[in-house]
Amino acid sequence: MENTPLYTALRNFAAKTPLRMHMPGHKGKPLPNFPLEELAALDFTELPPTGNLFDGGGAIGEAEALWAEAFHMDSCLFLTGGSTQGVLAALTLACKPGDTVLLDRGSHRSAYNALALLDLKPVYLERPWLEEAGVTGPISPERVEEMLKAHPGSKAFCLTSPTYYGVLSDLPALAEVVHRHGAILVVDGAHGAHLPFLGDYGQRAADLLVVSAHKTLPAPGQTALLFSNGAFSHAELRRAASLYGSSSPSYAMMAALDLCRAHILEGGAAAYHQTAEQVARLRRRFPALTQQSAPLDPTRLTLLSPDGYRAQRALEERNVWPEMADGGHVVLIPTCADGPADFARLETALEQIQLGPCPGYPPPPPPPEMALSPRQALFAPRRALPLEQAVGHISAGQVAPYPPGVPVIAPGEVVDKKSIAYLKQIGYNTLEDVSVAVLCEAASAPEFRHL
Structure with a gap:
């Protein structure tokens, strides 16, 4: 069969047997009792x-x-x-x-x-x-x-x-x-x-x-x-x-x-407990978020790194694919589908990359001023602007690094310099322009500065 670009890309990637430390939780292995x-x-x-x-x-x-x-x-x-x-x-x-x-x-x-x-x-x-x-x-x-x-x-x-x-x-x-x-x-x-x-x-x-x-x-x-x-x-x-x-x-x-x-109740839960044990062991061995920092999901492995993006690339070069990274973290999602061989493979890769304390990663800035309601903003006429040229305009969409998809600037908020500086600092992962409401051509006008 020819001319199937998506199917072909997926099959080719799967053929490389990547270690999937990302969702979905089945990790590319057969679904329970579901050929x-x-x-x-x-x-x-x-x-x-x-x-x-x-x-x-x-x-x-x-x-x-x-x-x-x-x-x-x-x-x-x-x-x-x-x-x-x-x-x-x-x-x-x-x-x-x-x-x-x-x-x-x-x-x-x-x-x-x-x-x-x-x-x-x-x-x-x-x-x-x-x-x-x-x-x-x-x-x-x-x-x-x-x-x-x-x-x-x-x-x-x-x-x-x-x-x-x-x-x-x-x-x-x-x-x-x-x-x-x-x-x-x-x-x-x-x-x-x-x-x-x-x-x-x-x-x-x-x-x-x-x-x-x-x-x-x-x-x-x-x-x-x-x-x-x-x-x-x-x-x-x-x-x-x-x-x-x-x-x-x-x-x-x-x-x-x-x-x-049915699978989880008939044995999958036991496998999940083993996954939690493996994650606890890896947290002790490698720099990671632990329960001393905050109450945590026992199976989420959030690694600390002086440069999370570099660590992510280093893992991907070793055919280990994390869920996401930011400037100071690499997030992995082990599940009950990951067995001893998967964790051994992961541990070997982690031994070969640079991990360490998070480098003073900045907190998100305070939310910008809200000038329109989310509904007014999301359904307003819009145009696209480069991020730096959007200062003072009202965002008509979400400016949200993805993953995790959490907005730094929400619809209806005024794009400000603090938010742009933060997005630059964390390595905002898109080259797309920002959508702004056309109403903000007169962003200083009182009727568009306050709800």
Whole structure:
């Protein structure tokens, strides 16, 4: 077969047997009890024997209920649009258009898109900076209490736990504060689908929890899960998620979710405990974030380096492919699919590269001034400008290094010199111009400087 550029590129790369220290969690190994030759045979549409995801019940509903039981939650909905679909659905449930929402500034860009789509008014909560680690730390309940008192109309608090670097926040303590103020706790736990199989990390405290099975479990790309602990019914989950997902979700993906849970409960969890042991050993041997810095996902390996990008390139030259890097870190995602041979191969590579203390990595600057609402900015007429020429203009999109996809400048904020200096310092990983609202031709005009 000729002229298949994407397929050919993927096959050629896979043939090099790369050590995949990135998502998806299956690491290119066979999915549990799911030979690919069965894919076409299982690829159905909505029929009486197969059921309908957004109608509820049937075999799909039974499979979702088993996931809810595994997470100790009241209900679960399968997602085939990744955690992005789940975050959009969760904020749709938690808020009405025009509501105020307290948002972790370290949220994924999907949460910022939800602000625009739902016309929500954000109040941003900045995370504390861990100087020696060079990453943001967990969110304190005391800080959330302060913010909710200052903004008593907030309908929800949305945060990320664990972060891309593996930092965990105390969800039960945060839930107590949030509920005391009559708000909903929404947790983007995209990188924490494996945590309930390693212990109790408090995820059941969330009113709404989103996790990506494909990021850390043996499941195919885009498979994710939306959980409710009783604040919202399964019917409400289906209604909200159907707004952002295909009306013809992949049955093969949903079947893979069913098989993934069964696999983890029948032995995969033991493999994950072994992965956690291997990661703990590597943390002791190589410079890395540890529990002394902050509460961490026991399987996320965030290495420290004087030059994270150089360390990433050095690993890639040895056919070891990290998830991401920044100026002082290299992030690896070991999962239950990584066995002793994989860890031996990783350890050999790490012995050959330069690792060491994080070089005074800078904290993110304070959020720039907000001049338009996220909705006004994202849907405004726009034009592209080089980053340095965008100073004083209003961003019409997210300026967000990816990964991790956390905006430095959010839609509606004024592009300032501090943010540009920070983006340069961290090696902003795009050559694309910045989208700015055409309204900002008169950026000094009062009507465009304040909401």
